Amino acid sequence: MLRLPQFELVQPSTVAEAVRALAECPGALVVAGGTDLVPNLKHELFTPPRVVSLALLAELRGIRRENDGSLVIGAMTPLAEVAESELVRAQAPALAQACSLIAGPQLRSMGTLGGNVMLDTRCQWYNQTYFWRAALGFCMKKDGTECHVVKGGRTCVAAASNDSAPALMTLGASLEIATASGKRTLALDDFWVADGIYNKQVARDEIVTAIRVPATGAGHRGAYGKLRDRGSIDFPLLGVAVRLELDAQDTVAQADVVITALAAQPKRITKVAEALAGTKPGTAAFDAAVEAVGALAHKQCKPLPNIPGDADYRREMVPVYVRRTLQAAARREGPVHHV
Amino acid sequence: MSARDLHGPGAPWGGAEPGARSNSDFKVVGQPRPKVDGIAKATGAAVYTDDLTFPGMLHAKTLRSPHAHARIVRIDTSKARALKGVHAVLTGDSMPIKYGVIPWTPDENALAVDKVRFIGDPVAAVAAIDEDTANAALKLIEVEYELLHTYLDPFESLQRKEPQIHEDKKGGNISKSVQLEFGKVEEALAGAEVVVEDDYFFHGSTHAPIEPHCAVATYSADGVLTLWSATQITHYVHRALARVLELPAHRIRVIQPCLGGAFGGKSDPFSLEFCVSKLAMVTGRPVKMLWTREEVFYAHRGRHPMHLHYRSGVTKDGKLVGVDAKILIDGGSYSSFGLVTTYYSGQLLTGPYHFPTYRFDSTRVFTNKPPCGPKRGHGSVQPRFAFEVQLDQLAEKLALDPIEIRRRNFQGDFTRTVNGQRVTSNGFLQCLDEVESASRWKERRGKLGFGRGLGVAGSMYISGTNYPVYPNDMPQAGVQLKVDRSGLVTVFTGGNDIGQGSNSMCAYIVAEELGIPVERVRVVAADTDLCPVDLGAYSSRVTFMVGNATIDAARKLREKLVAAVAEKWECAPARVRLIEGLAIDLEDTARSMTSVEAFQLAETKFDTLGSTGSYNTPKLGGDYRGGTIGASPAYSFTAHVVDASVDVETGRITVHDVWVAHDCGRALNPMIVAGQMEGSAYMGLAEALFEEHDVNRFGLHRGPSLLDYRLPTSLDTPDFHARIVESIDPEGPYGAKEAGEGPLHPSLPALSNAVYDAVGIRLKHLPFTPAKVLAALREKRAAASVPQGVR
């Protein structure tokens, strides 16, 4: 078995203690379920002097509905619980569906929503052991200077691979963050940086305490589509989150499509609402608009050979998964997944 | 022929007629029952190699080459040696003698001497007080390399002679080349009604057993080396250790603890076995090495990638007239079983169909990749894939049903193949019948609509071969029985139980023969100090050979028991029957005694009780160089029908059902046989659709982890329907033949053939990724839209 590097483990019992434990030790890292961090530690992608566990912070667990109808999901809530929650399924179906397809059953019991949002970007040249990376001569993201995906590239394009993120973006979600100096809120749309080395606007000494998902109404439709090799375990080769807002006549008033597993940040497809607005699911006009959105997405998405799998094939699947996921959302179905 | 060769396939107490097909004469054999170690494994009580610890035990780690092909200029281990907690550091010069599982091709060193040949080749080993210290020491070892040209493409290895991957090998980078022709192929093909010629590709795949390789060694004060190792070839490891460590074999003991899967991936002697042994000798401490999953991928010995070219011809009624094969085999960096692989790639194709003429030209080359070796269906899964797809291509040209063309070419039982192999029992036709009716082939094939289809394929495989890896005339398998006064019988067998159930099989046979419950038999296996030699768990030989040896030993013991009881009862021995824990008088059923009493009587009469038994193959094989390689005392036969659909938009293939009919001679435990059949078909489909073992452009393994190497999950697995066919082989133990490897073969070509039925594309290049399916569909549409006459 690969060994974990040595570090100091701190297990605070309040959020205040936790942010202090981070602030006082530069390079310290947070661990939630550990399903991303532990393999990364074993691969020596991180060698923190201290790891601060959020496991004892009961206040970060659970899902509740606020008076304004928004959902507040504690960062430490296990993915399995998010996927199965009646509240989430009713109000934010795309999120429930995305969480239901993350990794496999054991990992969904350990892995948390906060950890998923904060997932490190992934790349076939990076998510490897120290020996393997050394044999390669390393890469820019860790220990090296070159990029093996884009020859001569100066920005890391490791892929955002968290399934929950595109769903949360379509839902207009935001993060509640605790820092040494207080609290702040950050919309998921503003969370990203186009840099695969660290693609987030949440610093390493900050803690995501909750994920807030605004209220949705009766006309809300959402779904998630995921391309992967196997029926379980695998990270997305492509993740498609969609949102439709229907008006009282059941025609599309608003629409949104966000796609992940492309580069360092998920991509919002532009001109989606314009294409779909005014069409009614179940009609030829809607079907045609859905096709058009697929074509838009195909034009706007260029998967890279960053994660395993054939990049050309992933591109070819963009319009297919966009179309299928939009249609599933309109029918209140999903997730779109091959098994 | 000596007594050990033949006991006949009948029940021990000679039912109605010898060789009876019915299982009713048996008390134990033929019934589904749990494995003898099932509960221990299910509860976690079973002791695997990594569970062993000893006082003062050190932990060892391996430094590996980061270069695919390089000369070692200098190694400096002084800093590593100086690290606190480090007890010893070894490099190649400490064990310069080369070894290899095939004695004719020793080209491996425990640790690299002068050169490294793939990324991951072992270079140095450290023993330290714990794993972290050993790992830290690895980073302190300095190695200077001089890089050499790297071979990643087998076609280049075929052409280019310099530099040589193995410098002492004659003829550039060719590992082995075999050309054999039986009959006049060109003449035959010239007279054929239809000839199909095509190229096929089989990619690499690996075994991925759940348990990684692990070894522990101790070296006693009186100079005895004991090695516990997760191996499937205790005996060959024993021999290899003696050779490399230059110790007399009697001072070495090799033990295989409970094993967590092997599939051929543990059938070579491996670097870690030599390293822990030498480190134990040097330090005087017990030493353990457990490989990481990544290291298991580097050790590999998995399925050889093969570029296959086939040309076959048939008469107008679909009878084969000739088959011509040319195969390029990518061996990776070492020989391993490669000599055998090269022969197997041609020799094992000559059934279940009659080939009037046949020729093959197989060449294995070295490349700078993890070494290939034997994976379940060694050497024959690849040619079988190509040929069974080609057979469907031929059937299509003749507008023949794919099952029909296979029936028409059936070779028959008790026959001889074109390459001189003796075939005994052969239930292939019944296998075809079974899958045809179970899948409702006649009603469904070609009628499921665009997108869904059925495909068939057949195969044969060996039940061991008469080629012992090193030439000798001693038995291939030996068994010893020991009786305790409590009524317990202990079986000592060199056979390696790798999860296939060979220990259970020994217990069933002894219980059957002696008329005692299975629980009264204990099996001690794969310990070279305690057990007579068996050559190991490979080539599907264990049930056939160890099974026969066990029958042999048990019958000798039974004779003594019966004689002692008959003497006491003053009756003819024929009246004494051992059954259900008793000895009974068949003519006076009121008279009986417990088997414990019978054992004690026999011990009184004969002295300490025990017996030995053995098995060796009869002389087999063609009378030409290599004619014994692949010659088996009995062949198993299989047919599959696969039901699959294709999503033409995503290119994804979904397999719904697989019907697997397998002729295993007699199912000694139908539950285990069905498990092997399902597991084999699973593994074949996994290779067809998901798994790919390959290196990237740098020669680095593409993803040496269980995340990136895509083993199908339960969600990706179709429903399997196992149909056991029992042809009762005259020479197998109670008529049994192999069941562990044969049932893998047809799954890949049957899937390709099903996809053709579904959407009209011929998948000839494995694996069948969605991208390849889409490309083939595009090609087909393009061809269809070209106006007639233009092409």
Ligand SMILES: Cc1cc2nc3c(=O)[nH]c(=O)nc-3n(C[C@H](O)[C@H](O)[C@H](O)COP(=O)(O)OP(=O)(O)OC[C@H]3O[C@@H](n4cnc5c(N)ncnc54)[C@H](O)[C@@H]3O)c2cc1C
């Ligand atoms: C085999 C395998 C398959 C997987 N497949 C998928 C998949 O299909 N889709 C997918 O999205 N993920 C997948 N994952 C990744 C992982 O399981 C999930 O992303 C999971 O949600 C991570 O949550 P965690 O609690 O385990 O995070 P951890 O591993 O504990 O943390 C992940 C990162 O987030 C930081 N972090 C965690 N919580 C917080 C917080 N509250 N505030 C600030 N920083 C925080 C950590 O410091 C760390 O950098 C897979 C993992 C494995 C091992």
Ligand code: SF4
């Ligand atoms: S994209 Fe991949 S190879 Fe390139 S720098 Fe990022 S992690 Fe490294």
